[in-house]
Amino acid sequence: MTAPTLKISEIFYSLQGETSRTGLPTVFVRLTGCPLRCVWCDTAYSFSGGTLMSLPAILAEVARHPTKRVCVSGGEPLAQKNCLPLLTALCDAGCDVSLETSGALDVSGVDPRVSKIVDLKAPGSGEVERNLWSNLQYLTPHDELKLVLADRADYDWAVAQLRQHGLIGRCPILMAPVQGSLEPGTLADWILADGLPVRLQVQLHKLLWGNMRGK
Numbered sequence: 001m002t003a004p005t006l007k008i009s010e011i012f013y014s015l016q017g018e019t020s021r022t023g024l025p026t027v028f029v030r031l032t033g034c035p036l037r038c039v040w041c042d043t044a045y046s047f048s049g050g051t052l053m054s055l056p057a058i059l060a061e062v063a064r065h066p067t068k069r070v071c072v073s074g075g076e077p078l079a080q081k082n083c084l085p086l087l088t089a090l091c092d093a094g095c096d097v098s099l100e101t102s103g104a105l106d107v108s109g110v111d112p113r114v115s116k117i118v119d120l121k122a123p124g125s126g127e128v129e130r131n132l133w134s135n136l137q138y139l140t141p142h143d144e145l146k147l148v149l150a151d152r153a154d155y156d157w158a159v160a161q162l163r164q165h166g167l168i169g170r171c172p173i174l175m176a177p178v179q180g181s182l183e184p185g186t187l188a189d190w191i192l193a194d195g196l197p198v199r200l201q202v203q204l205h206k207l208l209w210g211n212m213r214g215k
Contacts, residue, residue, distance in 0.1 A: 003054045004082040007032040009046040009075065010213070011058070013065040017205030019117050019144055020172055021098065025067045029058065031083060034075035036102050038125040040150065040178045042211065046075040055082070055089055062090065073100035078107070087111050104130040107138050116143040122157055124150030124178070139171045146201075150178040155190055162196075173198040179206065 009030040016026040030043070032050030053061075062070055070090050077083045078101050090097045091113040098115040101107060104127070107116055118135055121127045125148065139145060145167060147158045158175065162168050175198050177187045184202050191200055 003056055004085050005052050005054050006058065006080050006082045006086060007050040008053045008058065009050045011061050013067070014205060015208070016069075016071060017203045017208075018176070018201055019098065019100075019146070019174060020199065021069070021071075022201065022204050024069055026069045026071050027062050027065045027067060029062065029070060029072045029086070031072065031074045031077040031080055033079045034102070035079055036076060036104055036121075036127045036130055038102075038121065038127050038148075040125065040148065040181065042179075043073075043075065045213065055086060058086065059089060059093055062095070063093070068095045069098075070095045071098045071100060074102075076102045076105060078105040078110075084109050084111070087114050102127075102130070103135055104132055106132060107135050110138075112142075117146055118143065119146050119148065120158070120161060122147060122149055122154035124154040124181075133165075136165055136167065136170075139167075141171055144172045144174055145170075146174040146176065148176045148178055149187065150181040152190070154182075155187065159194065159196065162198075168197060174201045175199070176201045176203070179203065 009032045011029050013027050016022055016024045030046055032046055034047055088111045091111050098117055100117045103119040121131050149155050177184050188200050
């Protein structure tokens with residue numbers, strides 16, 4: 001039987017810059033391709049190109065690095081059908097696996113051992129209509145919901161969704177400001193004023209290395 005293959009944009013070892021795993025050494029497996037075009041996207045280079053790699057080759061490359069913590073991202077990793085067997089294979093190899101997904105594609109088939117980091121696209125992204133709302137039912141305390149916000153309108157929209165869909169308490173919730181559009185301190189003030197039980201996150205990797213690729 002031929003091993004599954006995936007188009008890989010890059011595989012690299014760095015510190016996790018986002019989510020509750022911020023600061024932890026992590027191997028990143030970035031898949032090529034994304035059906036969305038968020039206006040603030042900072043990984044547009046992953047939309048095309050990349051290298052076709054077999055599943056065993058990907059696992060071997062991941063194993064070269066001194067950590068079992070792996071983040072599969074993109075682009076939109078679930079746009080490749082072989083993302084699901086990749087996630088399962090990484091779990092079977094004893095890795096602590098997280099998946100960063102736009103929230104626009106079905107997450108129901110993701111291996112339950114994987115921590116799903118699911119975006120909820122706010123209006124400022126230009127892709128709010130792409131949210132697959134049925135994904136919310138698959139969120140567990142093991143997963144995280146991320147909202148990237150460009151302005152006060154995005155923030156108010158996000159708060160309304162959290163309340164309307166009963167998301168507070170379902171899983172950890174992350175709010176992040178769009179770099180260059182919303183000051184982190186301003187978002188922090190809004191969160192504190194509303195007493196929201198959410199985590200403010202900034203992109204640690206950008207504080208450390210700027211917008212350098214592979215970091």
